[in-house]
Amino acid sequence: MSLLKAEDITVSFEGTNVIENVSLTLNEGETVSLLGVSGGGKTTLFNVLSGLYAPDEGKVYLEGEDITGKAGKVSYMLQKDLLLTHKRVIDNAALPLVLRGAKKKEAREAVKSHLEDFGLGEAGDKYPHQLSGGMRQRVAFLRTYLASEKAALLDEPFSALDNITKSSIHRWFLSVMAEIKLSVLFVTHDIDEAILLSDRIYLLTGKPGRITDEIIINLPGDKSERNPMSREFIAYKEEIIKKIGIL
Amino acid sequence: MTKKFQSIINKGAPVISLTVIGLLWLTVSEGGIIPSYMLPSPVEVVKAFVSEFPVLAEHSAVTLQEALYGLLLGTALGFVFAVLMDRFGFLYKALYPILVISQTIPTIAIAPVLVLWMGFSMAPKITLVVITTFFPITVSLLDGFKSVSAEEINLLRSMGAGEVKIFRHIKFPASLEQFFSGLKVSASYAVVGAVISEWLGGFEGLGVYMTRVKKAYAFDKMFAVIILISAVSLLLMGAVALLKWLSMPHKRKSNR
Incomplete structure (x- = not known):
């Protein structure tokens, strides 16, 4: 059963749609990435999923319960630590x-x-x-x-860190995630990071932002064994780059 | 080596400058360059301070009391104003100009009016102190509240916090730094405000004492009381610094 579900979310700002008909699901124990360019409506979508803003259209469900516009149900982490x-x-x-x-x-x-x-x-x-x-x-x-020990939204949580810190924090993240039962929806614009950490990847592209594709990452072995230099890893990367349309 | 020398200079600088001024004062007055009825020598001032100490202590108690009551009331009032003005935008727009204008009216001009309204008791003095102290508190708290980013507020909202909890956990703690700066200014205003209001009517207090010794041309006592007023102000500011140290453990050197 899906833990967190968004159905046909549309948000407009001053008359123009920022995101349009976005639907996605997050299953229990999954890490799912939302990949897209900056300014593509990822943060807007997260504000809706966390209940900070009510969408113009669409619904958000947590374990089947309608939580549209209700804050405090799904937790939210940002790029700035805000400690x-x-x-x-x-x-x-x-x-x-x-x-x-x-x-x-x-x-x-x-x-x-x-x-x-x-x-x-x-x-x-x-x-x-x-x-x-x-x-x-x-x-x-x-x-x-x-x-929230159920579902968390992470909005580019590691993007402000330098590359070396970033790769050590990725290892740390995977080891912690192996211990806890948390389902994570992860926003990033770093393709490597998305492939490294996720079970599935949604591509959010265009203006207004829509989910244009879903990629299931099927790499052998444990997530901690994923190697960004491996042939399969690079194949995924090529597929994503093509689909986003930057090649 | 040079670094150590530099730090000694830095720490010693205020001591050196004070000593130089003291010595200059001593030479000018003791050497007869300026006659002692115009500028008493530091020795005379100290003598006056010692002989007048019981009287001065009594008067300072009164002034300190007025300053403290006024400061406490002013702080409380400033806090209420700041919270309401932060919470309700229209109150901010309506009150802020009035607050600024109220600060342009000279203290000297309001004090006699207050005496006419309230008599020679402590009430007009405390009121004057309240008027002069609550403005720095209000403004510093408002700035502090506004220093909290929308992201921080959103984070707490995403955790299900309402206005009261947002205030308690981020807005208020974030405003402490500015609040204490405001309180420091207010503490020095409080003593000066109390003294000024005593000049203009009353039976006791350092201001009253000042007007009396002035009429008697007792310059030594005059200087003694001026130094005492400075000392009382410094004492209050020191108390504010201590309060800040106690309430902001994360700013202490040991936690750096």
Whole structure:
């Protein structure tokens, strides 16, 4: 059964459609990428899926329940980590639990039980400004996970990082994802990243943005074994580049 | 080596400049370049301060009380104004110009009016302090609230937070830095405001003392009380700095 489902979403801004008739599904445990050029309506779509904005047309369902325009159901992570500078790492990650009414102490305990798994063992008592960009994104991802243990929307979460940090955080991401049961919809404009991390890829192209294709990534072995230099990997890359129309 | 030398210079600079000014003062007055009835020497000022200490202490207690009450009320009022103006756009548009205009009216001009309305008690003094202190608080808090980005607000909304929680978890903490800058300015205004309002009517307080010694041409006492007023202002500003240190643990050096 599909966990998160969007049906015929259309959003217009000042009379012109930004995205048109976008439908997609996210199944349990899947990582699905939404690939497209910048400014193609990806962020608009995410704002709708997270319930921050109601679409002009269409519906969003979570486990069959209509959540169109309802915030707080699906969690959302952005390119900027947006960690609160005045809170320690542990309290930053605990924020969604506290907002939902958990006691501070219980929320901290819940965070502590995950710090190790998220590679943040020593960082709990630090302030965000004491951490590197990669570590801050880890904290932001833990916060996102605690905000909703079902489905998370990640909006170019690693695109602000340099290449070396990025590839180490990809390995980290895959190892964390293997431990937790989180379904992730992932926006990116990095084709390698999309192939590396996803089970499926949606292509969002054109103006207004529409989903023009869906590519199922079928590479042998575990995701952590995917090699961007392999023949199959490059074949996928060529297919995507052709379909987006940049070749 | 040069770096160490540089840091000694930096730390010592204010001490050196103060000492130079003190020495200059001492030579000019003790050397008879300026007659002592116009500029008392530092020694005379210290003597006056010691002999007048019991009286000064009594008056400072009154002034400090007015300044503190006024500052507290002004801060509370500034907070309420800032929150309402941030929440309701039309209030911001309606009140902001009035607030700015209110600040262009000289304190000296309002004080006698307040005395006429409220008498010689503490009330007009506290009111004047409130008027002078709440503006920096309101403006600094408003700036602080506005420093929060739409993305941060959206993030909290995506976690299901409403206006109150957004205020508590991001807007208010984000405004603390600016708030304390405003409070520091207000704290110095508070003492000056209280003294000015005492000049213009009252029975006790450092301002009243000042007008009395002025009439007696007691320059040594005059200088003693001026220095005391500065000291009281510095004390209040120090208290603000301490409060900031206590309420913003993430800004402490040990957490850098």
